[in-house]
Amino acid sequence: MTQVVTGRREQNRRETRTRVLDAAKKLFLERGVEGTTAVDLASAARISRSTFFNYFATKDDLLIALWEEQVGNLGSLITEALAQPASTEERVLLLFTDLVEAVDRRPGYLAMVAYELERADSREITAVRSVLFHEQLRRIIDAGLEQGDVRTDYDPALLVEMVGAVYLSVLRNLRLEADYGLRASAPEAGRFIAASVCRS
DSSP states (O other), X not given: OHHHXXXXXXXXXXXXXXXXXXXXXXXXXXXXXXXXOHHHHHHHHTSOHHHHHHHOSXXXXXXXXXXXXXXXXXXXXXXXXXXXXXXXXXXXXXXXXXXXXXXXXXXXXXXXXXXXXXXXSOHHHHHHHHHHHHHHHHHHHHHHHHHXXXXXXXXXXXXXXXXXXXXXXXXXXXXXXXXXXXXXXHHHHHHHHXXXXXXX
């Protein structure tokens, strides 16, 4: 009986957390992070303000959770890509074609989260964002080293950083330039960085 009650509590907790994240995705995009209060988020998630703070102590914590969710999605994509016979170039390109699709699914959202995390005045937030992101990208580079199509004249960590930097720069340009041609620019950026990290 105790296990059943504990199981229900955990399920309720997960469902509540998901509602808060869904509320944040909608409200942050509509009003911006600064323009969204804890009361707004709690109301949209159908919980009390005090319950909200049981899940997220600050909006920065909420932003990190949104980024973790996005990186988790990216990790699933990479897992699927690594399960298929493909070159590292193809796998890197997939990151950028998926980015276009992700932006199509939720216009403005990814660029907003990446910007807010970048803007947040916290080294801890920057470190968390970078570590999570680079851990996933490193899987592609390591697989490429194993199959012999990634260059070995540079430290693999640098190659990972460069792939990540190009990916994030596409998001930054999308946010800064109203007429940014994502459909053309993202695959082109992917081809450039894929060619840069792979053996010629």
